[in-house]
Amino acid sequence: MDYAVSLSLIAPEIILGVSGLLLLLVAAWGGDKGARVISIAATIALGGAFALVAPAVCGGWSGPDTLAFGGQFRADAFAGLAKLMIFAAAGAALIVAPRFFERLGAMRAEFPILVLFATLGMSIMVSAADLITLYIGLELNSLAAYVLAAILRDDERSAEAGLKYFVLGGLASGILLFGMSLTYGFAGTTNFGGIAVAVSDGLSTGQLFGLTFVLAGLAFKISAAPFHMWTPDVYEGAPTPVTMFFASAPKVAAIALLARVSLEAFGSQSLAWQQIVIFAALLSIVIGALGAIGQQNVKRLLAYSSINNVGFILIGLATGTLAGASAMMVYLAIYVVMTVGSFVAVLLMRDAEGNPVEGISDLAGLSTTRPALAWALMALMFSLAGIPPLFGFWGKFVVFQAAVQADLIVLAAIGIAASVIGAFYYIKIVKVMFFDEPAGTVTGKGDAPHWALLLICGVLVSPLGYLLTGWLGGLADMAAASLAVAF
């Protein structure tokens, strides 16, 4: 393999890595005073990487030409599409974060740098074509994320979130690594292509164990039930921009990775993992829905909502078909927009002094005190609930369509019936905002960048989003197709 080709394939990762290191030097000498400049520079670096990845997605790159470094890294359309979402979500986090931290007097120069490194890790994850690449990417992302969760050093909740995330994340990594070693032991290779060949004539017991542990470790990372317990605590404790980042980008990365492991490495043995995925999907939908009902904190509620959404995304994977993978990518794209929008709305919830407010009861009567915020949040809530004509419906629609096409009608029926439970707490937020008497807590003004981001997300989840369905569906189909012709 020619190194020049390999290096050109990882150009986006090189940009992220080099700019991360450079900015780290700037921060080491410049201190926290330069934090805002570093933020802007990091956003530009993400934009550059985004522009470099875009051709791969639009061109539907696939096949052996996309392999780099002797089959360890793959820059195909599937990875590209996931990267676009990751970069966009990371960029959104960088845009909203400075205002938030500056209010608390805690804006640190390392924040944008950690986001860059986490993004680099995720970028490697989704491009992994080898278990070792997978692990390197995952750990690079996780280590950065642990620090991000605890970045508010003076805040006990933030520290607690960081510690919880670290301990449980470390456990998950251990499980994953154990699964990988079993897989390596029984398949004789760490390369996805090699594993695919080794399991093509049936799974041995050892390989099955390896697969199960790998899936369990990854389920931890995407916070799918029954490995979801850390999510509400971490989401609640971490600073809101960090939570927004956690809920969007790493989910995309881990789900794309899960899809790649399942469909590429173990694609011929789909019956072995389909049961596991179906189980996790249905359990996530139900737990995400039931757990959210009693919540008093918006961030905790959104944490359960993300568990719930992961369940629907996994239904796309459970089909084991390319249509399912495509539906999953469409759902992910819509999910990222809805999540970013919801957390930006949470950031805009401020009391008169500008301090963040997170209680659901504080939202009471928001429609009379802050109508624009209330209407945007209502659109996002109905969208997350999957009520047409909002765009969130489309994500559920394509996923269930794939499930029906794959003849998983019972799964689709149970899944969609359980989505009604979830609708209950979304409409409860709307009830608090629109039907209750004003509580008068959320009165503070928001910042222009936050409003701009909320406006973009609002327009995307509005019925206007349907005009994008053709384009988005085409990209997702090409991305999924690139999984099929991997080798």
Added chain:
Amino acid sequence: MGGFPILSVMLAVPLVGAIACLFLDAKPARMVALVATLINLALGVVLWANYDIGGAQWQFTEYNELFDGFAYALGIDGIALMLIMLSVFLMPICIGASWEAITKRVGEYMAAFLLMEVLMIGVFAAQDIFLFYIFFEAGLIPMYLIIGVWGGQNRIYAAYKFFLYTLLGSVLMLIAMLWMVNAAGTTYIPYLMEYDFPVEAQTWLWLAFFASFAVKMPMWPVHTWLPDAHVQAPTAGSVILAGVLLKLGGYGFIRFSLPMFPDASADFGWLVWGLSMVAVVVTSLIALVQADMKKLIAYSSVAHMAIVTVGLFAFNVQGLEGAMMVMLGHGLVSGALFLCVGIIYDRLHTREISRYGGLSINMPAYAVLFMLFTMAAVGLPGTSNFVGEFLALAGIYQANSWVAFVCTTGIILGAAYMLYLYRRICFGEQKNADAAAMPDLTVREYLLLGPIAAAVLWMGVYPESFLAPMRADIEVLDARLAAAAPEGDANLAMGEGLPAEEEHAEGGAH
């Protein structure tokens, strides 16, 4: 009409109005809403005038591949035309009914109503199955807000119940739709109406659609959301709920369940008949003992809708035509009855029947109009409901005389509870001083009730205007059902009556 996209314009006018209302103060918002709904009424009249009776089955069609997986396809047949007319006719009246009663957050209120109008017209005009679903489900959002924000005491419970009940009903239908599209390879409703699904699959598909439409209809025993929603909704909300939203269920049966799954519809006829029989008797008896006027009318709606379902599942032309006429007639009459309740509620702020009495003394004009609508609800010949109920019951008699027998008791019970209601409100002595001091109708209220009264009489005296556009479509549907229709138990032998006499019989005598 050439290529003028009149249906799209009818969707766009209220949509633009809704967006404008969001940003306007109370007074201009009311005007914008009224103007938008009146424009739509005018467009509706143009639509009806240009509808070519006996022409193509689907007219005013528009087709645009805007989306991935489904198309922006609009078009109407006679059935949809009539229901669209009902919607555009009731909307300005709803806006008028809210003119003074709604004082808080008027802009948002008007926006929600205009949005409702967009979605209702969209449901009836959609020719793509997923477009239909989007319009059908989207109606939940504005209705949830209308009940929850502007409703009465227990509005939040009612809003939740309405939302979750109807959502649960319709999500399974989405799965069924996905399966159908996957099997038939098209999302275009006119094609799906002619596609023969395998008989075993029809059973499941029919049940999934039934779950949705039965809740919307609503059929006993899933009707319990309706009284709560009605009682808590503002007057105009009740009018639109009873007038148009309940028709979505019936429209669903006639557009989807019957033509797409004729065999399953025949197999499940007993289920629909059984539930309808129970509904007619039970909800009529429940209506008889209500102390709340709105609840009484809400339960009577359930009973009337049961007549619609037996008519639909009679599998003959009379039954289908009768079901459509009951839907139209009930839309007008129940809407008018809710307005009548609203008028006295605005004066005394209670819906309790016992707080009124002897209103015919101090509100004679009100008493006359209320009497007309009461008689129409009872099904007196010469009013709209008589035509529909007679046809529907005549239809079901051919299919099963026992069902006809039980359902006809609904007419008697209907007379009982409606006349009893009327006696308690308008007749008797004026035992409450405040009720006795209420002034008679204002000009605005005349303008609300007058047009409905005219339409009720028109439909009762000359129903041909309304039946003519639907006749061809109902015959097509009847032909589609003919193979599956169950054999009747009545064994009617057609006499050789003169044509003139037949026409006479259909016209109004009994």
